[in-house]
Amino acid sequence: MADADELDEIVRRKLGALIxxxxxxIEFRWGDECLPLPxxxxxxxxxxEALxxxxxxxxxxxxxxEAxxxxxxIRNLMAMR
Structure with a gap:
């Protein structure tokens, strides 16, 4: 299971790729006419993003x-021993 920071990074990466x-x-289909679209x-x-x-x-x-x-x-601590 990913920790909070890993999940945050995964979401950011996926949203970045989608954008x-x-x-x-948009640029391929409409070229210069697409300026308002972005x-x-x-x-x-x-x-x-807020949601x-x-x-x-x-x-x-x-x-x-939290659990x-x-x-x-605990697993990480046990693995270090």
């Missing part, structure tokens, strides 16, 4: 997450 793909597709895309993605950040924080603060993190830390 890049969409932007490339702005629209950013406008749409801002609430998505994902909120959900990640909620997950990180959940009792299930999983404790188990992971």
């Amino acid at each position: 890049s793909r969409v932007t490339q597709e 702005r629209i895309l950013l406008h749409v993605l801002d609430p998505v 994902i950040s909120f959900e990640l924080q909620r997950i990180k603060n959940s009792p299930t997450w 999983a993190e404790r188990k992971r830390k």
Whole structure:
């Protein structure tokens, strides 16, 4: 199971790849006529980013997450011995 920082990095990487793909597709299909489209895309993605950040924080603060993190830390300590 990934820890909070790893999950955050995975989400950021996947969103970055998605944004890049969409932007490339827009530029390929519409060329110079697409200038307002990336702005629209950013406008749409801002609430998505806020929602994902909120959900990640909620997950990180959940009792299930905390229990999983404790188990992971104990396993890591045991593996070091």
